[in-house]
Amino acid sequence: MTTRRHVVVVGASQAGCACTNALRGLGFDGDITMVGAEPHPPYTRPPLSKGVLVGSEPDDSVFLPVPGDAEVLTGIGAVGLDRDKNLVELTTGDKLRYDGLVIASGARARLLGDPGQGEITLRGLDDAVALRKSLAGARDVVVAGGGFLGMELASSAAALGKSVTVVDVVTPLLSRLGPALSALCLEAAADHGVRVRVTGTGLQVGFTDGRPSRLTSADGAFSVDADLAVTAVGDVPNTEWLHDTGLPLENGVVTDEACRVAPGIVAAGDVTSVRRDGGHVRTPHWSNALSQAKIAAAALLGREPERPARGHVPFFWTEAFGLKIRLAGHLPPAGEPTVLEGSLAGRRALLVWPGTAAAVNFPAPAPKLTKLAQQLPTH
Ligand SMILES: Cc1cc2nc3c(=O)[nH]c(=O)nc-3n(C[C@H](O)[C@H](O)[C@H](O)COP(=O)(O)OP(=O)(O)OC[C@H]3O[C@@H](n4cnc5c(N)ncnc54)[C@H](O)[C@@H]3O)c2cc1C
Structure with a gap:
């Protein structure tokens, strides 16, 4: 040692x-x-x-x-x-x-524009406290970015009674959760009154009196105004x-x-x-x-780390719009899942793909999901 x-x-x-x-x-x-x-x-x-x-x-x-x-x-x-x-x-x-x-x-947090312009992001505790205050005074909110963070943020804003729009250049969560779970999240978002817009071109933040209040597509063809624009476009x-x-x-x-x-x-x-x-x-x-x-x-310390016998399997969870999604394996899962228990329509399911397993509002502990993810090898 x-x-x-x-x-x-x-x-x-x-x-x-x-x-x-x-x-x-x-x-x-x-x-x-x-x-x-x-x-x-x-x-x-x-x-x-x-x-x-x-x-x-x-x-x-x-x-x-x-x-x-x-x-x-x-x-x-x-x-x-x-x-x-x-x-x-x-x-x-x-x-x-x-x-x-x-x-x-x-x-x-990654910004859409240059630092110092006043974009609102959520990375730290101070950001969360400040955003909570800003949300209290806002009726409508537009969120740039439909990744995990953007969708969780949109879900929380909707739960606080705000009118919420999420804007992204691609279909939210598709590249991370694959088609089946992305579609499920979008359906749940719509049920919570959240609008999702996909622009296809880059986004810019606009400001009113120093407050971020507008999202515009880079080609100018698309624009959403709100009391508050929040940036959640990665890290x-x-x-x-x-x-x-x-x-x-x-x-x-x-x-x-x-x-x-x-x-x-x-x-x-x-x-x-x-x-x-x-x-x-x-x-x-x-x-x-x-x-x-x-x-x-x-x-x-010069020690051999303890490694799982069949290799490390990534584990991830997210919670938004009444969905608690926990995944073991590699993201995104490809194609349609095999439903082992429950149903996607019922929003309570245990799912597997080659190399990935997921629980949607389903009480499967992480080791069980990991084992399932390893049962069907990735091709
Ligand atoms: C709002 C939010 C929600 C999330 N929700 C989920 C979730 O549901 N599921 C999930 O799997 N993951 C989630 N994540 C991601 C998860 O929190 C991160 O993966 C995790 O915080 C990474 O930890 P870290 O210590 O590597 O980095 P960080 O948490 O980023 O911590 C790094 C620390 O280093 C400090 N630092 C930076 N530079 C310096 C420097 N030069 N000198 C000294 N200190 C420095 C930073 O200030 C920070 O305190 C979420 C992240 C955020 C922001």
């Missing part, structure tokens, strides 16, 4: 916390310093577009447990890395010496602090399957881009952050 005395974890959120916990779980008893740019203690994000946004879950329910003996620096970011001297450079001007580094700086990995360090950056920090980046440096979570099948794969989901964090901790 490699002997390391001070591990610095950059990014104090899901992956950073999980990695810190995993290091302690593996018996690492050296110092751990977590560096978090946000002013809050570590917290989890999935409730932000769901219970926290509609006010059914208290804001402080999102905070995560951190080992008491790990130092957590909040409101302090990493701005650079000196790999020759093993130093993380901080926004305060201080430098933190490490002999093991975990890169867990995650991602931020961008936070790698700026790693520029000019010689570390491989390719839509994220490039890792191998064991989350190794360079000697003494590992990465986990939304910031990563895993070298796989001749390309680079990002999996910006909650369960991926957790599983990578455990693998990264083991790799940093």
Whole structure:
């Protein structure tokens, strides 16, 4: 086992916390310093577009447990890395010496326009609190982006009684959930009064008195006005602090399957881009952050991570418009599913495709879904 005395974890959120916990779980008893740019203690994000946004879950329910003996620096970011001297450079001007580094700086919301224009996005706790306030004063809302986040946001806004339109350049969720589940979500959205528009060309945000209030297609043929326009068009990995360090950056920090980046440096979570099948794969989901964090901790300590006998199966869930969808396997599932139990029409079903299994409002635990996903191999 490699002997390391001070591990610095950059990014104090899901992956950073999980990695810190995993290091302690593996018996690492050296110092751990977590560096978090946000002013809050570590917290989890999935409730932000769901219970926290509609006010059914208290804001402080999102905070995560951190080992008491790990130092957590909040409101302090990493701005650079000196790999020759093993130093993380901080926004305060201080430098933190490490002999093991975990890169867990995650991602931020992608914008449609230039930064500083005032687009409203949802990535952090402060965004959720601000958006909840803005929604309270809005009658109608237009959401740019019909991905998981955009649809969850639309669902929450509709639950708050808002008139909601979702605009995307492609059919919402089709590229992530495949045709059967995408159609189910669109049907459920319509039942909740949400309008979905597919423009085919790029979108721009328009502003009224500094407030985002309009979405226009790039060709000008299409425009929706609302009290509030919210942008939910994906994420961008936070790698700026790693520029000019010689570390491989390719839509994220490039890792191998064991989350190794360079000697003494590992990465986990939304910031990563895993070298796989001749390309680079990002999996910006909650369960991926957790599983990578455990693998990264083991790799940093020079241990073999515990791996499932039949390989890692991604797991993902989303909740919108009365649908709780949980998927194990690779996205998107291709073609029509085999319905094992329930029915899609009844919106309660257990489904399988080659390499993927899903539960829609169906009580199947994650291990069962994973097993089902592995039963029909991907062709
Ligand atoms: C609103 C919302 C809802 C979601 N819902 C779901 C869901 O239902 N299901 C699901 O599977 N996934 C969901 N996700 C995705 C899931 O939350 C992410 O995959 C997960 O948060 C990734 O964790 P992370 O620690 O890698 O990155 P992040 O959560 O992005 O955390 C990275 C942290 O690092 C900090 N940081 C960035 N740069 C620096 C720096 N230079 N120095 C120090 N700190 C830095 C950031 O401020 C942030 O606190 C959701 C995400 C959002 C935003």
